Amino acid sequence: MLLDVKNLKTYLRAGQREVRAVDDVSFRIDRGQTFCLVGESGSGKSISALSVIQLLPSGVAHHPSGEVLFNHRRDDGSHHTVNMLTLDDETKRQIRGARISMIFQEPMTSLNPVYTVGEQIMEALFLHRPGISHSEARERAINALAQVKIADPQERVDEYPHRLSGGQRQRVMIAMAMACEPDLLIADEPTTALDVTVQAEILRLMRELQERRGMAILFITHDFGVVSQMAHQVGVMKLGKLVEVGATQDIIRRPQHPYTRQLIAALPESLKQKRYSVSEHAAASSAASKRPPLVKVKDIQVHFPIKKGVFKHTVGHVKAVDGVDLTIRQGEIVSLVGESGCGKTTLGRALLRLVDPTGGSIVFNDTDITKLHRKELQPLRPRMQFIFQDPMSSLNPRLTIAGTLTEPMEVHGIGANREERIAIAERVMAQVQLETEHLWRYPHEFSGGQKQRIGIARALVLKPQFIVCDEITSALDVSVQAEILDLLLSLRDQYNLTLLFITHNIAVVEYISDVTAVMHDGKIVEHGPTDRISAQPEHPYTQKLLAAVPRVTL
Numbered sequence: 001m002l003l004d005v006k007n008l009k010t011y012l013r014a015g016q017r018e019v020r021a022v023d024d025v026s027f028r029i030d031r032g033q034t035f036c037l038v039g040e041s042g043s044g045k046s047i048s049a050l051s052v053i054q055l056l057p058s059g060v061a062h063h064p065s066g067e068v069l070f071n072h073r074r075d076d077g078s079h080h081t082v083n084m085l086t087l088d089d090e091t092k093r094q095i096r097g098a099r100i101s102m103i104f105q106e107p108m109t110s111l112n113p114v115y116t117v118g119e120q121i122m123e124a125l126f127l128h129r130p131g132i133s134h135s136e137a138r139e140r141a142i143n144a145l146a147q148v149k150i151a152d153p154q155e156r157v158d159e160y161p162h163r164l165s166g167g168q169r170q171r172v173m174i175a176m177a178m179a180c181e182p183d184l185l186i187a188d189e190p191t192t193a194l195d196v197t198v199q200a201e202i203l204r205l206m207r208e209l210q211e212r213r214g215m216a217i218l219f220i221t222h223d224f225g226v227v228s229q230m231a232h233q234v235g236v237m238k239l240g241k242l243v244e245v246g247a248t249q250d251i252i253r254r255p256q257h258p259y260t261r262q263l264i265a266a267l268p269e270s271l272k273q274k275r276y277s278v279s280e281h282a283a284a285s286s287a288a289s290k291r292p293p294l295v296k297v298k299d300i301q302v303h304f305p306i307k308k309g310v311f312k313h314t315v316g317h318v319k320a321v322d323g324v325d326l327t328i329r330q331g332e333i334v335s336l337v338g339e340s341g342c343g344k345t346t347l348g349r350a351l352l353r354l355v356d357p358t359g360g361s362i363v364f365n366d367t368d369i370t371k372l373h374r375k376e377l378q379p380l381r382p383r384m385q386f387i388f389q390d391p392m393s394s395l396n397p398r399l400t401i402a403g404t405l406t407e408p409m410e411v412h413g414i415g416a417n418r419e420e421r422i423a424i425a426e427r428v429m430a431q432v433q434l435e436t437e438h439l440w441r442y443p444h445e446f447s448g449g450q451k452q453r454i455g456i457a458r459a460l461v462l463k464p465q466f467i468v469c470d471e472i473t474s475a476l477d478v479s480v481q482a483e484i485l486d487l488l489l490s491l492r493d494q495y496n497l498t499l500l501f502i503t504h505n506i507a508v509v510e511y512i513s514d515v516t517a518v519m520h521d522g523k524i525v526e527h528g529p530t531d532r533i534s535a536q537p538e539h540p541y542t543q544k545l546l547a548a549v550p551r552v553t554l
């Protein structure tokens with residue numbers, strides 16, 4: 001036994017109220033085992049993990065009862081069992097990072113923006129390996145980055161977090177957590193921001209470390225494909241309680257609790273892959289090809305300069321988007337897939353002129369927006385919206401949700417007064433399955449999935465024609481993901497909405513999109529109807545992507 005959680009209760013103070021975030025939870029993890037916690041956003045998964053590692057603020061959280069017993073390995077190799085809930089602060093600090101490490105869900109808010117990624121990995125080594133030299137720590141930081149498949153780790157070690165893509169930042173977090181080779185790794189949605197090929201490599205790396213060192217993993221995820229590959233045991237959480245615990249295949253194939261069956265039924269694999277019959281699908285495809293194009297992209301390029309030296313001379317360019325042609329028709333859902341850093345998000349931002357293209361043309365609704373100045377673009381902004389990948393960093397922490405939703409309406413003249421704008425906000429909140437009372441809360445009071453739904457609501461309040469969705473379901477559990485996907489399909493049908501759906505979840509692509517474009521190294525290497533690309537991929541890179549997808553065998 002490495003970790004034994006017994007009757008754990010974690011209550012959080014929220015003003016005059018007390019929230020039972022974790023309510024009488026028990027599970028155990030042996031050395032070399034992986035225990036997966038699954039459940040809806042806000043069910044208590046992350047609070048359970050933070051209780052184990054004792055990172056919850058003492059003024060907010062307390063434990064009325066329970067034990068978190070950890071088999072602590074001292075530096076001299078001896079072992080003794082400690083209760084993390086009653087341990088003194090100094091011993092907790094010795095254990096955290098060295099014996100128990102944690103990979104957090106939101107890499108951008110977990111990494112320090114003023115330090116390079118190498119300095120942040122080295123900091124953990126200096127804290128827990130006092131005798132290590134600077135050169136050795138740097139070498140270990142480079143090796144840690146190489147282990148998680150970051151290209152050119154000798155150069156990336158000196159990069160700042162904002163210069164990395166979302167998937168690359170998540171890999172840095174994983175490298176930092178694994179640098180000290182812990183006995184227990186707590187992974188809170190560690191592959192959420194990763195494309196399927198890197199996800200497969202990271203999961204394989206975790207399994208290799210586990211087999212080599214006997215490391216245990218507490219794995220929090222909403223991806224049952226990952227669960228089926230990683231977990232020995234699965235615990236299903238709902239409203240702070242463990243409603244079902246068992247072997248992985250038993251949980252997936254023979255779920256006993258109604259809530260577990262609900263989660264399994266919400267998987268994209270469980271949903272109908274075809275939204276139409278064969279004849280209806282053929283008719284819909286024929287009709288779609290006759291729709292007028294809303295967005296036409298011709299030879300679009302986005303190049304970023306590489307500056308070096310004291311005077312920062314330009315010595316080259318990063319070709320993030322390199323000669324892309326793409327047509328998106330009115331009412332169509334186009335999925336854009338590819339590895340982290342391939343240029344998907346940059347292309348999405350360029351389509352809305354959030355970054356200026358280096359060359360080429362973007363025609364939106366018969367208007368070449370690459371030739372428009374900022375003020376000329378302003379009237380088009382409500383019709384073109386972007387839902388961001390990282391919900392926490394895209395929401396203003398000083399604004400209530402009401403302020404977040406009504407501010408863009410006020411800027412663009414939607415609603416005659418504040419009361420009317422609040423009424424619109426309430427309707428949209430209901431559409432994304434959030435309560436009206438949530439309007440008066442702040443972003444930090446919501447779970448990751450709830451914050452993502454707020455990001456979706458912010459785009460919808462302006463009633464746009466075209467939305468670029470950047471990994472918008474990556475932070476959502478499967479039941480909410482199914483609701484959001486069905487919501488987007490409903491909105492598409494109701495308002496003839498057009499979507500560019502950037503994602504690495506192939507199961508989601510197969511369910512929601514009409515057309516799929518596969519991107520690699522700044523270029524689109526394959527493009528066509530989703531059902532054809534999923535069944536008969538032609539390009540070797542597309543074949544590699546599909547082969548790396550973790551599938552649930554139901």
